[in-house]
Amino acid sequence: MRKILIPTDFSENAKKVQDYALNFMGDSPVHFTLLHSKKPCANSEKCKGNCNIALQQKLDEEYKMLKSRLHPNQSVSKVFINHNLIDAVRMYINNSSTDLIFIGGKGKTSDTNRQFGKNTLDIVKKVRCPIMVVFKNSAIKIPHKVAFPLDNSNQVQEKYLSTVKKLAFWKNIELSILEVPNKMLSGLFLKNLNKQAFFKAFSGLNFKIEQPHINNNKVCYNCIHADLIMFMAKNLNISNQIFHQIDTQTTDRQTPLLVLHA
Numbered sequence: 360m361r362k363i364l365i366p367t368d369f370s371e372n373a374k375k376v377q378d379y380a381l382n383f384m385g386d387s388p389v390h391f392t393l394l395h396s397k398k399p400c401a402n403s404e405k406c407k408g409n410c411n412i413a414l415q416q417k418l419d420e421e422y423k424m425l426k427s428r429l430h431p432n433q434s435v436s437k438v439f440i441n442h443n444l445i446d447a448v449r450m451y452i453n454n455s456s457t458d459l460i461f462i463g464g465k466g467k468t469s470d471t472n473r474q475f476g477k478n479t480l481d482i483v484k485k486v487r488c489p490i491m492v493v494f495k496n497s498a499i500k501i502p503h504k505v506a507f508p509l510d511n512s513n514q515v516q517e518k519y520l521s522t523v524k525k526l527a528f529w530k531n532i533e534l535s536i537l538e539v540p541n542k543m544l545s546g547l548f549l550k551n552l553n554k555q556a557f558f559k560a561f562s563g564l565n566f567k568i569e570q571p572h573i574n575n576n577k578v579c580y581n582c583i584h585a586d587l588i589m590f591m592a593k594n595l596n597i598s599n600q601i602f603h604q605i606d607t608q609t610t611d612r613q614t615p616l617l618v619l620h621a
Contacts, residue, residue, distance in 0.1 A: 360388040361525065364460045364488075366448060367395055369417050370467035372495050377425055379493045379615070380461040382501065384433075387527045391435040392455075393422055396447030415439050445481045452488050458525065460486070464494040464613070474613060475606045483602075484592065487620045489522040494613035502587035502615075505532045508601065510539040511550040513594045519619045520560040523589070534566035535585070539597060582614060589617040 365380055367373040380391070395418045397411070422437040429435060440447040448460070462483075465476030474494060483490050509515070523529050536557060538550070554568065582588045590597050598618070605613065 360390050361458045362456055363389055363391045364448070364451060364457045365391060365393055366444060366460070366462055366482075367393055367418070367421060368466045369395070369421060370463070372463040372466060375495060375497070375499075376461050376463045376493045377421075379497065379499050380491075381425075381428060382499050383461075383491070385501070385527055386430045386432070388432045389434075391425065391429075391433070392451070392457075393418065393425060393435065393437045394440065394447065394451060395438075396440045396442050396444045398443050399441050411439075411441070444478045445485060448482055448486055452486060457488055459522070460488055460490045462490060462492060464492055473606055474608070475602065480602065483616075483618045484598075489620055490616075490618045492616040492618065494615065496611065496613050497615045498586070498612055500586060501528055502585075503532060504585045505534050505587045505589055506537060506582040506585035507534060507589045508537045508539055508582065508597050509553065509590070509594065510596050511547075511553055512596060513591060514549055515553040515556045515591065516621065517556065517560060518621045519591055520556070522617070522619055524560065530564060532564070534561065534564060536566065536568045537582070538568060538570055540570070585614055587617055588614050589619065591619045593621075 361384070363380060363384065365373075365377060367377070395414060397414055418437050418439055422435060426435050438451060440450065442450065451457070452460075460482070462479055463476075464474050464479055466478060470476075479492060483492060557566065557568070588601065590601060592598055601616070605616070
């Protein structure tokens with residue numbers, strides 16, 4: 360059974376993430392965990408735990424709603440942690456086996472002019488677990504066209520690709536591996552190794568390796584029509600460009616991101 364973590368701040372964005380996660384996992388055997396974290400109150404004497412009680416009630420309501428929507432072979436639990444979000448997620452990950460985290464691009468308190476909130480960026484960069492980032496205007500659909508930008512400055516190991524191969528629908532995707540040029544001397548050597556890794560991992564899959572058209576230094580210019588953008592977090596040149604590009608652009612339908620960690 361796959362184990363999925365979904366942090367929530369009870370916002371509309373958080374509900375969108377849950378909708379996406381349910382559709383994404385389909386009727387696969389899954390255990391979902393709803394996690395809410397709250398920084399400890401600065402004045403606990405004045406609060407007397409009342410804010411915790413109110414938030415736990417909200418978590419209970421969201422838990423019951425999610426539970427009512429599950430398939431018979433799926434389950435859900437809830438976790439309330441008094442800590443900041445990134446530390447709460449780390450604590451949970453370190454004490455449990457989690458296959459995938461679903462998180463919103465930003466929470467209800469984030470800058471409306473940005474696609475990413477600080478908490479989301481901290482988690483996708485610093486938590487070593489595969490992470491799906493869903494935006495407020497992401498389309499809820501099973502991904503068919505998947506873009507994988509890569510600059511061959513890092514070796515693609517099987518453990519990164521195993522996240523994709525665990526998806527029930529992975530054999531039905533169209534995978535485009537976009538080889539972004541780099542000036543590193545090791546690029547050609549790693550390019551050959553990476554090609555071998557993809558052919559070994561995805562034999563029988565409809566995938567292609569191509570050179571993308573880079574427009575105004577936007578590495579994901581070719582990703583605009585993809586249903587999902589997938590990339591390795593440790594491929595820093597690519598990941599930093601994608602984060603910056605998406606954070607500052609406006610689009611009617613923001614493509615979800617699958618950030619691969621080993």
